[in-house]
Amino acid sequence: MPPTTPRPSPRATPAAGTGDALESTTRAFDANTRRALADTNLQDALARLSHGFPARRRDAVARMPEFEQLRDAARDIKVHVLENLDAYLERFEARVKDNGGQVHWARDAAEARDLILGICRDVGARTVTKSKSMIGEEIAINEHLENNGVEPVETDLGEYIIQLRHEPPSHLIAPAIHLSKTQVAETFRKVHEQFPAERSLEEPRVLLDEARSVLRSRYFEADVGLTGANMLVAETGSVVVVTNEGNADLTQSLPRVHVVIASIEKVVPTLEDATAILRVLARSATGQEMSVYTTFSSGPRRPGDLDGPDAYHVIILDNGRSKMLGGDFHEMLRCIRCGACLNHCPVYKSIGGHAYGWVYSGPMGAVLTPNLIGLEDTGKLPNASTLCGKCEEICPMRIPLPKMLRHWREQQFATRQTPATSRAGMKLWAFLARRPALYRLATGTAMAVLGMLGRRRGRFRTLPMVGGWTAARDLPAPQGPTFSSLWKQRNGGTS
Amino acid sequence: MSEARTQILATIRGSLKRGSLPAEGQAALDQRLGQPRSGPIPARSQLDPVARIDLFVGEAERVDATVDRVAGAAEIPTAIATYLAGRNLPGIIKMAPDPALRAIPWSENTALSVTEGPGVGDDMVSVTTAFAGVAETGTLVLLSGPEAPTTLNFVPDTHIVVIDAGCIAGTYEQVWTEIRAAVGGPLPRTVNWITGPSRTADIEQTLLLGAHGPRRLHIVVVENRDPENG
Numbered sequence: 001m002p003p004t005t006p007r008p009s010p011r012a013t014p015a016a017g018t019g020d021a022l023e024s025t026t027r028a029f030d031a032n033t034r035r036a037l038a039d040t041n042l043q044d045a046l047a048r049l050s051h052g053f054p055a056r057r058r059d060a061v062a063r064m065p066e067f068e069q070l071r072d073a074a075r076d077i078k079v080h081v082l083e084n085l086d087a088y089l090e091r092f093e094a095r096v097k098d099n100g101g102q103v104h105w106a107r108d109a110a111e112a113r114d115l116i117l118g119i120c121r122d123v124g125a126r127t128v129t130k131s132k133s134m135i136g137e138e139i140a141i142n143e144h145l146e147n148n149g150v151e152p153v154e155t156d157l158g159e160y161i162i163q164l165r166h167e168p169p170s171h172l173i174a175p176a177i178h179l180s181k182t183q184v185a186e187t188f189r190k191v192h193e194q195f196p197a198e199r200s201l202e203e204p205r206v207l208l209d210e211a212r213s214v215l216r217s218r219y220f221e222a223d224v225g226l227t228g229a230n231m232l233v234a235e236t237g238s239v240v241v242v243t244n245e246g247n248a249d250l251t252q253s254l255p256r257v258h259v260v261i262a263s264i265e266k267v268v269p270t271l272e273d274a275t276a277i278l279r280v281l282a283r284s285a286t287g288q289e290m291s292v293y294t295t296f297s298s299g300p301r302r303p304g305d306l307d308g309p310d311a312y313h314v315i316i317l318d319n320g321r322s323k324m325l326g327g328d329f330h331e332m333l334r335c336i337r338c339g340a341c342l343n344h345c346p347v348y349k350s351i352g353g354h355a356y357g358w359v360y361s362g363p364m365g366a367v368l369t370p371n372l373i374g375l376e377d378t379g380k381l382p383n384a385s386t387l388c389g390k391c392e393e394i395c396p397m398r399i400p401l402p403k404m405l406r407h408w409r410e411q412q413f414a415t416r417q418t419p420a421t422s423r424a425g426m427k428l429w430a431f432l433a434r435r436p437a438l439y440r441l442a443t444g445t446a447m448a449v450l451g452m453l454g455r456r457r458g459r460f461r462t463l464p465m466v467g468g469w470t471a472a473r474d475l476p477a478p479q480g481p482t483f484s485s486l487w488k489q490r491n492g493g494t495s
Numbered sequence: 496m497s498e499a500r501t502q503i504l505a506t507i508r509g510s511l512k513r514g515s516l517p518a519e520g521q522a523a524l525d526q527r528l529g530q531p532r533s534g535p536i537p538a539r540s541q542l543d544p545v546a547r548i549d550l551f552v553g554e555a556e557r558v559d560a561t562v563d564r565v566a567g568a569a570e571i572p573t574a575i576a577t578y579l580a581g582r583n584l585p586g587i588i589k590m591a592p593d594p595a596l597r598a599i600p601w602s603e604n605t606a607l608s609v610t611e612g613p614g615v616g617d618d619m620v621s622v623t624t625a626f627a628g629v630a631e632t633g634t635l636v637l638l639s640g641p642e643a644p645t646t647l648n649f650v651p652d653t654h655i656v657v658i659d660a661g662c663i664a665g666t667y668e669q670v671w672t673e674i675r676a677a678v679g680g681p682l683p684r685t686v687n688w689i690t691g692p693s694r695t696a697d698i699e700q701t702l703l704l705g706a707h708g709p710r711r712l713h714i715v716v717v718e719n720r721d722p723e724n725g
Contacts, residue, residue, distance in 0.1 A: 245709020304641030
């Protein structure tokens with residue numbers, strides 16, 4: 001049995017008295033990271049992810065010669081929507097009402113939680129089936145329902161597993177990506193007491209079939225089905241939900257009440273616009289051409305229908321997004337939560353999602369989280385990036401993530417949240433950079449000394465002040481003159 | 496929560512540094528909504544009808560659906576009975592109460608047992624029609640209604656879809672145009688795009704079919720080749 005490392009669990013404690021949903025463990029980012037790097041189960045899982053998702057995306061893109069044009073079109077739709085967000089939300093609301101549904105508005109997580117609980121109480125709900133929703137995570141709806149006597153049942157397989165383990169998701173589209181099948185088997189053996197204790201649970205197929213059989217009855221028992229939304233269509237008042245498992249469809253077609261929780265930036269103008277975005281979503285996310293189930297739902301059961309919910313509610317959540325419009329982080333609102341930036345990020349692939357300490361991880365999380373819960377609590381995140389640019393390169397919506405990470409770093413520096421050692425280092429560098437002669441003397445001397453000291457081996461195994469580097473790899477010893485002096489030679493003395 | 500609504504819309508407008516959209520801006524939006532524009536259309540689906548059906552079949556099989564092509568409606572019962580027997584599945588079908596399906600001679604030549612209704616707990620096999628197919632990705636488009644309960648698409652282990660070859664379009668956009676023309680008002684309560692059977696890769700990225708929805712998706716394409724069945 002492999003050792004299980006205790007994980008930070010931001011899910012455990014909703015912050016009291018504020019609109020914030022979850023307490024972030026981002027302040028403990030350094031410790032989270034060290035723990036993640038030492039966790040062999042997690043490192044195995046991340047290795048699987050690094051080989052899986054990016055290769056599948058590459059293959060899907062290779063099959064679609066128009067992919068770059070599709071990205072441009074998808075981006076342009078969201079650019080247009082954000083400029084007219086109020087009008088499209090009003091139109092969407094009107095159409096949902098025409099379809100016989102109800103629309104509710106929530107300024108923050110607390111309002112959204114109360115709205116959902118209110119709907120559950122009105123129909124005397126005891127259980128709520130849920131299909132995976134990042135907004136559900138953002139507002140910590142499960143804890144709120146549990147604390148008020150309503151049982152939430154996650155139905156996405158990965159989300160179900162982490163609900164049983166009381167963990168937050170570690171990836172936008174693959175919430176249990178950090179776990180091994182052995183860990184899943186341990187969890188099922190502990191929780192599914194209705195099955196023989198000695199049964200074999202070695203194969204993923206067996207684990208899936210067990211979860212399928214357990215969840216089947218839950219779908220039919222549930223009073224309310226709660227889903228997120230990939231998009232909201234203003235033209236028709238439709239909610240678009242995408243899954244591969246089919247869990248969102250069972251969640252929204254079997255219970256008496258369907259509740260949708262969606263954030264304001266999810267709206268798009270027309271069905272054609274939704275279609276254009278769907279063409280880049282699955283390809284970027286899983287490398288599929290299209291996800292298995294794409295469902296456009298427009299209101300409750302109609303006269304003569306043999307199934308479908310009697311009541312249909314859409315909760316539109318702001319939670320800080322309206323303030324992002326028009327500012328440095330405006331473009332982040334184009335994000336469609338595909339997870340491609342996580343799958344391609346060298347930092348995410350090294351530490352996984354939990355180390356980021358809140359609901360969203362990877363480059364998109366590092367940009368979004370400080371917007372939603374404040375820079376003070378999440379200051380490490382904008383620095384959890386090498387600024388290599390891969391995220392922007394593959395983002396289907398062409399979001400300039402590195403630029404926005406730099407915005408946060410600048411704000412941190414301006415508000416003196418950067419650590420004193422970094423600030424002192426920057427000051428020293430700035431002092432030298434403004435004095436070229438001194439700079440050349442200092443770097444020239446340093447390089448000459450290091451070159452001499454390292455001449456025999458050609459590299460350093462340890463060196464004072466750069467232990468973070470030399471702990472994992474050698475530092476090459478400098479060879480020959482500095483860049484500036486080489487440049488000077490080549491350009492005949494002009495620098 | 497109208498207070499929340501007012502405040503959210505006001506904050507949006509404040510951030511965009513404007514008030515409500517002026518009349519001409521609203522008119523431009525109305526026009527964009529009233530005359531939906533397609534984005535770039537992938538060239539691979541722009542084919543003649545025969546090649547388009549082949550592409551649909553190829554793409555559907557690529558995502559683990561199985562496809563049977565029959566000459567006419569009269570062949571459907573035997574084709575389905577053979578498919579089920581070949582997989583050792585029961586010949587007990589829950590069928591959508593759809594006139595097109597009712598017209599099929601189920602009891603001739605087969606021992607299939609056919610009932611109608613929505614999908615419920617112990618249904619093993621469902622048969623439905625599709626409004627359209629999309630060749631680009633082998634996607635089926637199903638509309639809900641009194642004749643088409645959506646639960647049949649998700650509850651049973653095996654979902655069999657009967658589709659007329661003439662309903663297979665190149666792109667999703669063509670299907671939206673056809674749906675708007677066919678319904679002439681609000682969209683049906685549910686429009687389901689289905690691209691292969693249910694699946695998950697949530698455990699160690701191992702791809703497994705049959706997560707919560709059907710384990711098998713079988714498509715019967717009716718080609719109407721025989722004039723007798725035309």
